[in-house]
Amino acid sequence: MSAIIKAYQLNQAGPAIELQAVMLAAPVPGPQQVLVQVVAASLNYRDLLTLRGQNGDFADQLVPLSDAAGIVCAVGSAVTRWQVGDRVMSSFFRDWHSGPFKQSYLGAALGGGQTPGVLAEQVVFEQHALVAVPAHLSLAEAATLPCAGLTAWNGLFTRGQLRAGETVLVQGTGGVALFALQLAVAQGARVIVTSSSDAKLQRAKALGAWQTINYRTHPNWHELARELTGGEGVDHVLELGGLETFERSIAALAAGGRIAQIGVLSGFGASPNVQSILFMNASINGVCVGSAEQLNALAAFMSTHQIKPIIDREFSFAEVPQAFAYLAAAEHFGKVLIRLDQA
Numbered sequence: 001m002s003a004i005i006k007a008y009q010l011n012q013a014g015p016a017i018e019l020q021a022v023m024l025a026a027p028v029p030g031p032q033q034v035l036v037q038v039v040a041a042s043l044n045y046r047d048l049l050t051l052r053g054q055n056g057d058f059a060d061q062l063v064p065l066s067d068a069a070g071i072v073c074a075v076g077s078a079v080t081r082w083q084v085g086d087r088v089m090s091s092f093f094r095d096w097h098s099g100p101f102k103q104s105y106l107g108a109a110l111g112g113g114q115t116p117g118v119l120a121e122q123v124v125f126e127q128h129a130l131v132a133v134p135a136h137l138s139l140a141e142a143a144t145l146p147c148a149g150l151t152a153w154n155g156l157f158t159r160g161q162l163r164a165g166e167t168v169l170v171q172g173t174g175g176v177a178l179f180a181l182q183l184a185v186a187q188g189a190r191v192i193v194t195s196s197s198d199a200k201l202q203r204a205k206a207l208g209a210w211q212t213i214n215y216r217t218h219p220n221w222h223e224l225a226r227e228l229t230g231g232e233g234v235d236h237v238l239e240l241g242g243l244e245t246f247e248r249s250i251a252a253l254a255a256g257g258r259i260a261q262i263g264v265l266s267g268f269g270a271s272p273n274v275q276s277i278l279f280m281n282a283s284i285n286g287v288c289v290g291s292a293e294q295l296n297a298l299a300a301f302m303s304t305h306q307i308k309p310i311i312d313r314e315f316s317f318a319e320v321p322q323a324f325a326y327l328a329a330a331e332h333f334g335k336v337l338i339r340l341d342q343a
């Protein structure tokens, strides 16, 4: 085990936040902790928000990112769940292992606030904040599940109680959206995908989308979604857009429908007219990622249905700044990955 590891840190440099490559002392696991050799990490829009200073304050020298997978390389004296050599992935909230959400968990989201993240060659995790990688996934594929996959799962299944035959509207073709598409299709739902790109919509069709709408050429996509469902509206909306989309998402909803309120892709501070929520007996479920137990449930569902995450592009550890720039350009379809096992 090397004594020095490579990592990235975020530091406030005047008004800007800098992403810096650093060398750190290798972490040593405490009695309840597990040391993981990270093989791959994935980027989420949340990591861009953190880098842009739009995700609240964070400690200087914070190691960013929440999503990683790797191999257990050492365990603390009281660890019972893991052994050296196990294939594991991170759980987004260090302290949310199972059961209902508590507000106190928010401060312990990996790679935000005061809680160190995973963009390092070796990372120490609490033993309950890791989940086994399903056999059908590579470590690179597993590194995409902890935030994007789990959020889609929580929104559609845990909170949304999605059933076969229902309709789901998914916004865009980024990480959360494509997980939602794949999971909903596997559940037997009819999925409408919106995107700014016809080429991406064709790829969404190939993944099983029932209908597609270009939200640039059809800014009133909510009306089209209603038409496509024979005037009924959709049963579930995965609300990823925020400011520009929330009002339309409500207008696209069927009676008794559910919005999984998740994202801010078009900006913060949506103030939709929620009156029709009551007239439609509809609901809005706020979704904040999920627990380790829910990540396990997602892994089991993906195993049953042999679902593989959609990885758009891989970057090496040296190319982390380029990976952030690539995500910011929004050219991607699915997930952007960082390989730590490549120079």
Ligand SMILES: NC(=O)c1ccc[n+]([C@@H]2O[C@H](COP(=O)([O-])OP(=O)(O)OC[C@H]3O[C@@H](n4cnc5c(N)ncnc54)[C@H](OP(=O)(O)O)[C@@H]3O)[C@@H](O)[C@H]2O)c1
Binding pocket: 043, 044, 045, 046, 147, 148, 151, 171, 172, 173, 174, 175, 176, 177, 194, 195, 196, 197, 200, 215, 240, 241, 244, 245, 261, 262, 263, 264, 265, 266, 287, 288, 289, 327, 330, 331, 332, 334
């Ligand atoms: N609440 C939570 O727990 C949670 C967890 C994960 C993510 N999130 C949020 O969910 C959102 C998605 O995250 P992500 O990591 O999946 O992002 P991402 O991979 O970066 O997705 C970017 C894609 O979103 C689409 N998009 C952008 N603006 C849009 C708009 N106005 N309407 C519809 N689609 C739009 C674009 O797709 P096209 O190129 O196809 O147009 C873009 O390529 C973010 O706001 C993120 O902060 C929240």
